[in-house]
Amino acid sequence: MGTSRRAVLRMLAGLVVATGGTSWLEACAGTNTFPAQSLPHSMLPAHPGRGTTLLTYYGQLHYKVDPLAWSPDGKRLASGYIAESLSLLQVWDANTGKTMLSCKHGQNVYGVAWSPDSKRVASGGGDNRVHVWDAAQGKDATTTSRTLLIYVGHTGSVIGVAWSPDGTRIASGSTDPPVQVWEATTGKTLLTYPGHSGSVISVAWSPDGTRIASGSADRTVRVWEGTTGKTLLIYTGHAREVFGVVA
16 A cells, blocks of 8 residues: 555655654554454464464554564564554564554654563654654553654654663664754753765664764765764665665
8 A cells, every 4th residue: 555665765765844843742542443464373383484474463454564673682573564544553462472562653654672581662753843752561561652742853763763772862763864863751952963965764772872874865874973973984886765774
């Protein structure tokens, strides 16, 4: 249904959308409001070989599923929609396929990232915002989730989202080129990195949390200090937009 995520991101990469919001209130509904179905494999061999399908998740059937991210503890996945009429972030059990959270984002979800402790999920999308959700597991896995924070610092669709290794900061990139670094609990903007001349599609922190790598529609990857914004390296080897960076 519709255009592929890469095509959407390529289109977004050439845009700067000036429709930022100011509200800090947003609804996030539980699975009872937005139904999702899963069908796990119940007949698996004792020692499944490489390439064996372990689980098929049907909670986002009929929609293009992207982005997708594992929780750091390896127990759950978070996935988002790219759909015109429905924009959900869903969190589901990686072993059973059970939908655990279903959150209404507002507009298309383009980026998803877990906090290092697997208790929170951040999602960026076409509403120019980053939503931080409470994804902690309680006794009832289908408990309605809670919106912890909505970051409204961007004026374009948010595509790249990444948590710092210590879980205190989030870096986000969008169709408005500056990368923004902000506190994960308060939403306070700590740093704005203006180095790119095109949309920032992907961001990643170094394992020690001191540097950030950002990939852009300007065909460069820039490595810079996460506290000062000082540019340390500019990689210019790509001939097209940079869709992913990993540190």
